[in-house]
Amino acid sequence: MKLRKELWFGFTLMALILAGIAVVLGRAETITNGHIGLLMLALIVVAIMLGFPTAFTLMGMGMIFTWLAYERDTGKTLDLMVQSAFKVMSNDVLISIPLFVFMGYLVERANLIEKLFKSLHLAMARVPGSLAVATLFTCAIFATATGIVGAVVTLMGLLALPQMLKSGYDIRLSAGAITAGGCLGILIPPSVMLIVYGATAGVSVVQLYAGAFFPGLMLAGLYVLFVIGVALIKPGWAPPLAPELRTVRLPLATARFAEGAQRALPALLQALKGRRNADVPTGHLLRQLAVVLLPALVFALVAVGAHRVVTAPAAGPAPAIEGLTELGAAGDAGGLAEPPAGGLEEPPGSADLSEPPGAEALGEPPGAEAAPPADPATAAAAAAAPPAEAQARSAPRGYWIGVGTGAVALLAFYALLSFQRLEIFKMLLSSFFPLMALIMAVLGSIVFGLATPTEAAAVGALGGFVLAAAYRQLTFNVVKESVFLTAKTSAMVCWLFVGSAIFSSAFALLGGQELVEQWVLSMNLTKTEFLLLSQVLIFILGWPLEWTEIIVIFMPIFVPLLDHFGVDPLFFGLLVALNLQTAFLSPPVAMAAFYLKGVSPPHVTLNQIFAGMLPFMGIQIIAIALLYAFPAIGLWLPQLLYR
Known part of the structure; x- marks a missing residue:
């Protein structure tokens, strides 16, 4: 039986992993529990590559090796499993996952993507590579609203790929634009991946959302610039739209008076x-x-x-309270002064302390008789007088x-607004702006502190209901399917967390975490070298594994090392989020390629899809380098809002 290339690749990679572990164990003078922990880590990766369910593989391996770590004590092993499951299920951050997923499935079933793609490619008809650019914009917006990579890639494969191929677009460029654009939903907030990383690494999800906003836009912008550059250098790969694809049929009532205008x-x-x-x-x-x-x-x-x-007037100083004066205003010392240099001494005559004189000897303090009595009429007038109005500031x-x-842009809009463009603008009003309003309502309420991620997710789920109802797609079957798929996805994520907690506990009990830390610290790496090593490892792990497995298995290994190298966990999370895009675009797993292949015409091969994805993987590496060179891309907004 002849095996396919991707199977050969997978088996070769598994053999290399096992061979590496065998070399490590063979060179060790004594086999410790830490070496057994490394063996568990290798077996987990191999088992997942063989197709075993990730969550239950993590739980099974974790329980077996926990049982070994506890020296075959079954009671302690079961206690650890129960405690790990309870700790995960009581995490409030995870409540937002089913709500965001439910919002995504409702928006997906509202059939907005077809109207969105049509309006965007008509609006960008004069841009080089307009169909591919419109595809990237549609994928970014729709993936942001849904966060479901498979759904976005599948729908765009059905909608955009035939139109691009019909217009003469290169197969590789078309496939790359669809798969890369569809994966943006796992990076641009509201992203389930950021919630999972935040819960795993103990980082604020709100700050992650604020930090990932501009890196996500930067990556989408680099994709668009690449497509436009290809269209300019090789026009045959992305030819201009045919005239019949640029025109919009005007309503009959409008056409009666629009002729010649x-x-x-x-x-x-x-x-x-x-x-x-x-x-x-x-x-x-x-x-x-x-x-x-x-x-x-x-x-x-x-x-x-x-x-x-x-x-708005600046806030003035707090009003003074009657009877209170500044310290030192009437004294000669000007406020508080240091005690005398001689130190503390007993007061003079302390040996002859006696009771104070009688009450008749008590009198007013000096100068009290000089204070004039307050005039009641004057005091009442002062109390009734309105406070001085603060002066308004001039606009900067x-x-x-x-x-x-904005005024110049508005004048240009009206100068170029023909009736054809008016119809395109109306299409955008019914497809683009509702989605943007939903996204900005969810993100704005989170980023500006108006709501927690869970509360904002509830608002988003309600917005999904409203959109589905507005487009007359809110039927019982739509709600039933959305609820079923939400429960399925949420259960997968939560069981992954349970399996990861059990696995991480077993790995720590065996001393695997300590062994990894000693190995990394023994190399005397700088901060830059550590970040380079970690990102290369994550990039390689993205070939056989998906992002969920990388986060729940390997982030608990990397995160404890961040303090030693002085790496901000928020910044590290943003680098990882950019890097994990490769989990959907790197063969042999590359789930986005298989989603697209399942709905593409027969003449589109898997190798052509893989070839189209490779340039976009290179763009992801450039984006990671830019974020590392200019950390403010990701850290400016969180620092502005929260620090």
Whole structure:
């Protein structure tokens, strides 16, 4: 029987892992529990590569090796399993996972992706490689709203791949754009992967979301620049759209008065007061005009709101309380002074201490008789007088620059807005902006501290309901399928956590963690060398393993070493999040390739899909290097908001 290349690769990799462990055990003078822990780690990787379920493999291996670590004490082994499961299930952070997943499945079944892709590729018709660029934008937006890589890649494979192939796009470029864009959902918040890393490494999920926002946008931008560059250098790989694919059919009522009009706004205003609207209902004209004026209205509201914020009076000092004065205001020392240099001494005459004189000897302190009595009328007038109003601040130069830039952009929008573009804008209003509103509501409430991730996930689930209802897709079957798939995915993640907790406990009991730390510390690595070593290992592990397995198995090994090398766990998590994109794009596992192959035409081979994914893997490495060279890309927003 002839084996496929990917099977040969997998078996070879497993053989290398086992051979490496055999060499380590063979060179050891004595086999310690730490070596047994390394053997357990190797067997876990091999078993997962052979196709065994990850969660139950972790639990099974963990219990077997825990039993060995406890010297065959069954009671302690069962106690550890129960305690690990209880600790995981009582983690509040994990509550947000089923809610985010449920939101994703509802949005997926609202059938927004077809309208979103069509409106985006029409809006970008003049951009080189417009179909591939629109595919990346659609994947990024839809993957952000759903977070389900398989669903996004499958739907875009059904929707975008035939259209790109029909337009003459290269198979490799088309496949690479779909698979790379579909994987952005595991990086751009709200991402389940960041929740899993935060719960594993003990890092705030809120800060991870804020930190991953700009790296995710940077990676998506690099993808788009690569596609545009390929389209400019090799136009045959991404030819321009045919004229019939750029045009939009106008509604009949609009076509009656739009003929020959270059700009939509003047034509609508003229139609309202002229004879051209004789056959067009006034209500239709007013609705079109409302859509045209919507950007101007939004711009005015944003400008006025921002002006109120930047010109709000500064908070003044707290009002003084009557009777309190500054320390040292009436004294000669000017406040608190150091005691005399001679040190503390007994007061003079301490040996003859006696009771104070009688009450008749007590008098007012000196100067008290000089204070005039308070006038009741004056005091009442002072109490009734309104406080002095704080003066409003003038708007800073940055505000006016922003308003001027927005005004210029708004004028350019109306100068270029034809009736064809108006129809495209209306398509965007019904597909792009609802999703963006949902995403920004969820992310904004988390990043700005208005809600916890769990509360924001509940808002997102409600938003998914509203979107599905608005697009008339909220049926009993849709809700039932979404609930079933949510329960299935959430159970998988939670069992992974339970298995990881048991496995990590067994690994620590056997001394494997200590052995790994001693090995790493013995190399006397610098911070840069440690980060390079860890990222290379994660990159290699991304070939045979998925991101869930890498996080729950190997992050508990790397995280304890971060303090020694002075690495911020938040920054390390962002590097890992970028690196874990390779888990979906690197053969032989590369699940995104298999999702796409399952829905692609027969002439599209798996090797062509793999070849198309390789340049995007190179872009991921560039993104990791940029994040390391400029950490502010990921750390600026969390530091601005929370530190």
